[in-house]
Amino acid sequence: MTTASPTRPLLELKGLGRHLTLARAPFSREATRTVSILDNVNLAIAENETVGLVGESGSGKTTTARIILRLDSPSSGQVLFSGEDVGRLDGRALKSYRRNVQPVFQDPYSSLNPRLSVATIVGEPLFVSGEFAKAERRARVLQALNAVGLQADALGRYPHEFSGGQRQRIAIARALTLQPRLLILDEPVSALDISIRAQVMNLLDELQQRMRMSYLLISHDLDLVVRVADRVEVMYLGTIVESGPTRSIAKERRHPYTRALFDSKLPAHPRERRAIAPIEGELASPLNRPRGCPFHPRCAMATERCRVEAPPLRADAAGHATACHMVEI
Amino acid sequence: MGSFILRRLAYAILSLALLSVTIFFFVRVTGDPAALLAGADASAEQIERLRQEFGLDRSIPVQLVSFLFDLVRGDLGRSLFYNIPVSELIMARLPATLTICAATFALSVAVGVPTGIWTAINPDGWLDRAARAIAMFGMALPSFWAGLILILVFSVNLNWLPAGSGRGFSSVILPAVALSGYFIASNFRITRSAMLDVLNTEFITLTRAKGLAERRIILMHALRSSLIPIVTLSGINLALLINSSVAVETVFGWPGIGTLLFDSIAMRDFPMAQGIVVVIGVFIILCNFVIDVLYAYIDPRIRLAA
Amino acid sequence: MSTPIPPHSAPPVLEVEELRTSLGSRRGRGNVVDGVSFSLSAGETLGIVGESGSGKTMLGMSLLRLLPRAAQIVSGSIRLDGRDIVGCTVAEMRDIRGAEIALIPQDPMVSLDPLFRVGTQIAETLRAHKPVAAGQAMSEAVELLRRVNIPDPELRAQAYPFEMSGGMRQRVVGAIGIACTPKVLIADEPTTALDVTVQAQYLALLQRLQRETGVALIVITHDFGVVAQICDRVAVMYAGRIVEQAEVGRLFDAPAHPYSRALIEASAAMANEGGGRRFPSIPGEPPPLFGRGEGCAFAPRCAFARDRCRREAPPQTSAGPAGHAVRCFYPLEGDAR
Amino acid sequence: SPAHAESTVNIGLPFQLSPRYFDPTETANGTYFAILYAVHDALVRLDDQGARPSLAESVTSNADLTEITYRLRPGLTFHNGDPLTADDVRFSLEHYSGTSADAFKSRIAAIETPDELTVVVRLHSPWPDYAALSGTTASAFGWIVPKAYYEKLGAEGFMNAPVGLGPFMVEKIDPGREVVLKRFDNYHGRKPLVDRIVMRTATDGAQSLAQVNTGELDVAYNMLGELGVAASKMDGVTLYENPTYTTFFLKFFDAADPDSPWSRKEVRQAVNLLLDREAISMIETNGASPATQSIVPSKLPYAVELPVSKPDLEQARKLLAEAGYPDGFDGGKLVPIAPYWRMAEAVAAMLDAAGIKVEIQKMERAVFYQKLADKEMTGVCLCADGTMGNASTRLGRHVYSKGVHNYAPVPEFDALYEAQLVEIDEAKRAEMLAELQRKVYDMAYDAPIFNLALPAAIGPRVKNAAFLVPGNAYIAPVELLELK
Amino acid sequence: MFQRLRFLPKGDPLASPHRRVPWFSLGVFAMLFVCGLFPGLVAPMDPLKANFLALNAPPLTTAGGQLYLLGSDHLGRDVLSRIVHGSSIALYVSLIAVLFSSVIGTTLGLLAGYYRGWVDQLVMRVADTWIALPTVSFAIFLTAMREPGATNIIIVMILVFWTRYARIVRGEVLSLRERDFVKLAITAGASPLRILFVHLLPNVINSVIVLATLLIGNVILSEATLSFLGLGVPAPHPAWGAMLADGRNGLMSNRWWATVFPGLAIILVVGASNVAGDWLRRRLDPNLRNL
C-alpha cells in the first residue's frame, strides 16, 4: 500500500454541509422542515491515494460523492480541488475539473444508456470536451477499452449485450478516457457477483498503479475498504465519526460505531463463528436525527453528555481522528 | 393525506382558472354573436342594442373580468337563443347526459373489469384470446355507428327498444350499449394488464407462499393494487366518455348536454357554449379530483405520506 | 465456538431427489434446476450458494411449487415427511404452503403488499391455516412481531410496510415465515438487501427462531459469510446443478470442486484484511441458461478442465467423508488454503 | 300516465325549441308557426279555406286601402282568464318586431281603438300587400298577446310562461327539449280533439323516423330522401307530402361582376339546362316536389306559369361554348343552405357533367344568413325561400336592387318592381308582375329547382293530421288533429 | 444500499409470449397506404361522379357497364371508390396529426420531465385543462372560425393528442433522469440539449412510437366522429365519417351498404392500428400500458 504524500491534497472537503428543505404542502400551516444530510464533513485525498468512505445506508456517502461531482451543491462548506474552490468553477476551469474527476457508479445497468453503443458511451466525455478529432477519439476509446480488458469488437455493441461485470468495465473505461486524476467510486462492485467483484477490484488496482490516480472508494463493505484503502473515513448520519490510516482504524476501532461495524462482520470461516452481538436499534434516519452525538441511541456506552453534546472530531498525532466523548486522545 | 388532497385541490382550481380563460378566448374569436342573433333583416341599430344588452360592447379585458367574477358567483349568464339562464338549461340537460354516461360507465366496469380479472388469472386460454380480439375491435368501433346499427336492428327492424329518450330506463339501453364498446374494451385491457403485472410481483408470490386462498389473493391483494391504474384510466375515460357522448346523443336525439353544446355553438349562443364547456370542465376536473382522493383511499403511501 | 456442528441423525423432513425444473421460451428450453438432490432434517440449516442466475431461487420456488408460468417441474421428487408433494393437488399445496413449508423472499422492500397493514398480512397467514377469529389472529400477529424483535409490536402491527425500514420489513417477513410453525423455512437471500449491522441482527434472529421452533432452514445466499455463520451444511450451485455438497467446515477446509474452491478463495480473500492487493478471481462468466453444452457447465472457466469435462456431464460422486458429494471428474484434494 | 296516453299526441319538431317561438311579436321565420297555431290566435289567420277572420269577427277596409277596421269577437278570454280587448290588439300590433316589422312600422300611421272591440289601423298611403303580409304566414303581424300580462312579465318572462288565445295552453316547457300543451276548453273555434300535445325536439330525421316506428312519436317532419321511402314502407306509418311555398334555387352572386363566368346569360341558361330537376326531386323527396323554373311558386298570388326546361347536356354545352367556356370552368364555391348538403352534391355533380366545377362549402344556417344579408357571399348558393306573401314580396327580396338578398341589380327590374308596388289596380298589377317574372326567367337570373313538398311521417295512432295551412310545413290547425 | 439486481431485463421475451408478427395489421396498413397514396389507381370509379341511373344500387349491382362491388350511394356514387378515396383523407389527417402531436408532445414532455419546476407545472396544468375541454367543442369552435376542412381536423387532433405524449414522456423522463447515465453525462460536461436529445429522447422514443401507432387509429376514429357531426372534411369529399352520416338515412330503409362498408373500413383500420400498437408495445416496451 502506498503511503499518502504529505504535500497538498488533491481534493479537500472543508466543512461540507448539505441541508434539504422538505416541501411544505400548500395551505399547510406547518413550518418547513430542514433535514441535515451532511454536517461539517472534512476529508482530504492525496495524489495516488485511495480513501475509503464507509457507513451504513443513508449516512450520506452518495451525497458526498454527488457534491464532489457537482451533481449537487453543498449548503455550506467547500470542495477544493488542487486548492481551487470547485463550487466557483465555470467555463474552461469547470471543464478541466470535469476531466480530472470522473465517477463510477454502483449499478452497471443504470449507468450505461441502453440506447447508445459502447463507442458512443465511452467516447462521450471526449466528444463533449470537443478537443479531440474523430480519429483520436477512436484511438483513445480503444485504448481505454483495452485497459479494462475489452476488445475492439465491443465498440459497436450495446450495453444489453454485456454481463454485469463487463458493463462495469465499460463504465470504468468511460471514466478513464480523459485520464482523470481522481475517480469517485460509489460502490463500484456491490452489484456484482463475488467472482466478478474480484476481477473488477483487481482491474481498478492495476489502473491506479499504472495511471497514478486517486480513488475515493465509497462502500458499505468494510472488508473491501480495509483491504484496499490507504485511509478510511467512517460516516454516520452525515458526519465523519472516525477517520485515519486504514491500519490504525482496523486495529484500534476507537469509535463505538466503527467497532460495531467490525463486530457485525460475518466470519470468513465457520471456525470463526461466534455469537453475534450486534448493535441494537433501528437504522438512523436524517429525518429524526438525534440531538447530541448522532450515534448515542444505539451506543452501549452513551452517557448523559452524549445525549446533549455532539462530540467534535479530534485527531491524534498520527492523524487518526475520532468523534467520541468516550475516547481519550 | 390532508396536504396531498390540498395540493390536488390547488391543481384543480388552477386547471379550472386556465380552462375558464381558454374558453373565454375561444368563444370571443369565433365572431360576433349579436349580428347573427339579430337575424337576417336586422338593422345596425338593432345589432348595437343587442351588443349592449349582452355586454359585448365592452373591451375584452373588462368582459373577461366580469365573466370570471360571474363564474365565481356561479352565474353563467343568459342563453342568447333560449333566453333563460344558462345554468338553468344546463341543469335541465345534465341529468340526461349523466344518465347515459353513468350507465355506460357502470356497464364498462361491470363487464370489463371481471373479464380482465378472469383473463389475467387464466392468460392465453380461449376466453382470453377471444376477449383480447374482441377488445381490439371494441376499441375500434365508432360509437355513433354502433348506435345507428343498434337503432336499425332494435328499433326499426325488431321494434324492441325505443330509439329516443322518452321511455325511461329502456331508452338508456341502446345509447349506453353503443357508447360502451370502447370503454368496456379499455377497462378490460387495463384490468388485465394491471392484474398480470401485479400477479408477477414478489408480494403476490409471498401471499401464495403463505398459502392464502386464491380468491383472497386475487380479490384482496391483486385487485386492490390493480385499482390504481384502473382508477387512473377511469379519469381519462370519463373525459373521453363525455366527448364521445356528443355524437351518440345526436344519433339518439338524446336531450343531453352534448347536443346542447353542439347546437349552441352552431347558433353562436356564446354564453351557453361557454357555460357548458365550463360545466363539463368542472365536472371532469372534479372527477379527477375525486380520483385523486380515491388514490389516497386505496394507497396508504399517498394517504399517510407527509 | 469453532467446533463444527455434529451431523444430524434425526430422520429427514425434506428429501429432494433428482429434481429437474425446466423453463421454456421462444429461444429454447433450459433446465434451471437440473437434477438436484439433497435432504434436510429438522433443526438443520442448509446453505445454498452460487452466483447470480445459478438457479437458487428457482430451486426454492420449485420446493414450494410456486414457479412462474414458463417453468415447470419435469422430474424428480420432493418428499416432505415422506410424502411426495410433486404430485399434490393445487388445494393440497395451498395447505402445505405457509403451514409446512414457508418462505422468506429475497427482497423485503417489495415482498409485502404495500396497501395492507403488516399486522393484517401476518394475521391472514394464520387464518389461512388455522380456524382462528380475526381478533385472535391479530393478537397472535402482535405476538409474532414481538418474537422477531419489533419494538412496540402493538403499534407496529398497525403500520404499513412503507412506514418501516428495510430491516424491520425483513423481520415482518420472517414473522410471516414462522407464523404457522412450518417444518421447513426457505430463506432466499434473507440479508443481501440489509445493511451490515442489521444483517448481523437478522441472522441472529433467524438462528434464535430456528432454535425455538426446530424448523429446518434452507438459506439461499451468495455470501459465504452467511454460510459460515449459520449453516450446518452447504450446497454449491452452478448452472442449475449442485456441484458440491458438504458439511460446512468440510467445504471451507477441503472444497473438492474447482468452482467451490475458487468461490471460497475469492470470498476469503475479500474478507482477509492482511492479504495482498490482488484478489483471487474466477475468469469468465457463468453460462447462459439456453444452449448450455453437453459437458460440465464450469469447464469453460475451469483451470483444471480436460477434454472429458467438455464432453460429458460429471455425475455426483462421494468425496471423502459421508455427506460430502461432488460433481467433478477430477475433484481437488487437500486444504483450500 | 296511461290514462292520458290515449289522448296525447307526440310531435317531433325538426328544430331546437327556443322560448322565442312562443312570442308572436318576435316571429322571424316560418318555424314559429308550428307553435303559434297551437298556443296563439290571430285577428286573421290561414286555414283550409284561406285567410279568414279568427279573433276578428269582421275585417273591413276603406276604398283607397288606407284604413283597416277589425271588429273583435265578443267574450274571448286568454288562457289565464283575461278578456281580449282592443287594447291587447293595439299593444300586440304596436309591439310587433318580427319579420317585415319595418315595413309595417313605416306604413302604419296610427292604430286606434274606438271601443273595446274595435281596432282601426291607419296607413300613410295605399298598400296593396297589407293583407298578403298580415293575414298569412308571411308574418305574425296580427297574432295577439295579452297586454297586461305581457307587460307584467316582460318579453323574457312571457316567452317562458306564454299565455295566448289558441286551442292549447302551455302546461310545461322544458327549454330546447319539449313543450307539453293542454287543451284550452274555452277556445272560441272548433274544440280540440286531443287532450294533450307534446312537441319534442327531434332534429335527426333517421332517429325521429325510428321513433315513429316504435311509437315514441306520432308525427315526424322532414322525411327527406330515403327517409320518405323508409317511412312509406313502415307498417301503419303514412307519408304526408306537404306542399310548401319553399322554392329551392341557385343564386349567382357574381352575376354583376363582368369578369365572372356567371355574368354571362348563356352560362346561366346552360346551368338551367344542366339541372335534372326531376332527379333532384327524386333524391330529396321521392319525386313529390314539383320542378319549377321560377322562384315564385305558382300558388302564390300573381304567379305566372313558366315552362320548365328538360335537362339537355348538348344544348348546355353549346351555350357554354358560345360564352367561351367549351370545357366548362371553375365556378368557385357552392354554398348550400343547411342542411341540404346532399342536394348540393347532386347539383355539383350535374354541373360537373359540363365541366363546371364547384366546391361545396358547408356553412351553418346562422352564418349563411348573416353572410347573405351582409352581401358577403361569392360564387353560387343553393338557396331556399319559403316565405309566404305574393309574387311581389318574393321578387322584392331577390330581384329588386334594394332586396335583402339581391346581389345583381338590374335597372329594368327595379323600374317594373317599384311601379307595381303602388299600383292599386289588381289587373294592371298582375300584368306588371307577370312581365317581371318572364323577364327574370328569360335572362336566367337564377336557376330554380323545385318547390319543396316536405314529407312528414304520420304514425299509426293518428287519424287526422291536418296539414291544411298552405305554405306551412307543420300540422295546422292543430285543433283538427285527431287520434284513432 | 446494496440492491440485488434483477438479472432478467424487463423486456425479456420470456415475459411476453406474443411475438408473432401482426400480419393482419401490416396487411391493413399496406392497403391503407396503397389506397391512400394512389387512390386513383385502386378505385374503380370517380368517387365524386354521380350516376342518377344507379341510385342506391345494392352491392354487386351492374349498371351502365360498371360493377358496383359495394353498391352505390344516394347519388349513385360508387361506395368502394369513395371508401378508397376516403382512405387518402384518413391517412393524410392521421399521419400529419400524429406527426405534429408527437413532436410537440414529446418535446414538452421532455422539457417538463427534465427541468421540472415551473416548466413542468405549466405543461402539466395545461395538459390537465386540455383533458377537460371536449374535443368536439374544439372542433366546433374551429369550424366557426375557419372554413371547415382537413386542416381543422388536424389542428384539433394536435391540440387534443399532444397531451398524451407529454404525459407519457414526462413520466418516463422523470424516472430516466434519476438514472446514473444521465448523471454520468453531466459529469462528462454534456449540455442540457445533449442530455435531452442524445440521452433521454432515444429512451422514450419507443413509447412515442407505440403511442403514435395507437393514435393513428384514435385519430381516424375521432376524424370520423367529427366528420359524422359535419365538422370534418366537407362534402363531396368522401371522408369515412361523412359517408356514414350520409348513409344513415338509407339505413332506415335497409340500404345498409352505404353505412356499413365505410364503418367496416374504420373498424378495420383502427383495429389494425390497435393490434399493431399493442404488438409494438409488447416488443418495445412492455411497461407501457394505459396509452
Ligand SMILES: Nc1ncnc2c1ncn2[C@@H]1O[C@H](COP(=O)(O)OP(=O)(O)OP(=O)(O)O)[C@@H](O)[C@H]1O
Ligand atoms: N433529493 C433528496 N431528497 C430527499 N432526501 C434525500 C435526497 N437525497 C438524499 N436524501 C437522503 O439523504 C440521506 C443520505 O443519502 P445518501 O444517498 O447520500 O446515502 P448513502 O450513504 O449513499 O446510502 P446508501 O448506502 O443507501 O447508498 C438519505 O437518508 C436520503 O434519504
Ligand SMILES: Nc1ncnc2c1ncn2[C@@H]1O[C@H](COP(=O)(O)OP(=O)(O)OP(=O)(O)O)[C@@H](O)[C@H]1O
Ligand atoms: N420468471 C422467470 N421467467 C423466466 N426465466 C426466469 C424467471 N426467473 C428466473 N429465470 C431464469 O432462471 C435462471 C435461474 O434464476 P434464479 O432466479 O433461480 O437465479 P438465482 O440463483 O436465484 O440468482 P440471484 O442470485 O440473482 O437471485 C436464470 O437464468 C433466470 O434468467
Ligand SMILES: [Mg+2]
Ligand atoms: Mg449511496
Ligand SMILES: [Mg+2]
Ligand atoms: Mg435469486
